[in-house]
Amino acid sequence: xxxxxxxxxxxxxxxxxxxxxxxxxxxxxxxxxxxxxxxxxxxxxxxxxxxxxxxxxxxxxxxxxxx
Numbered sequence: 001x002x003x004x005x006x007x008x009x010x011x012x013x014x015x016x017x018x019x020x021x022x023x024x025x026x027x028x029x030x031x032x033x034x035x036x037x038x039x040x041x042x043x044x045x046x047x048x049x050x051x052x053x054x055x056x057x058x059x060x061x062x063x064x065x066x067x
Contacts, residue, residue, distance in 0.1 A: 015039075015040035015043075018040075018043055019031065019033060019040070019043055022043050022045050025045065025047075026046075026047055027047075028047070028049070028050055029045065029046045029047040029048045030044075030045070030046045031043065031044070031045055031046075032044040032045075032046070
């Protein structure tokens, strides 16, 4: 069995850091973690933009190209 130096970081440190960063970045939305054989393979973010209900319909014409 190979000897791992005591200064070596655990292999799970990077995925944990990436997961925490994804959670911090999302104000509204989801963070999905895909795991295969006990290892984090993907971190997916879905961000949502909340539009205030009072002006949501009146400002839709501003979103059209040229309008």
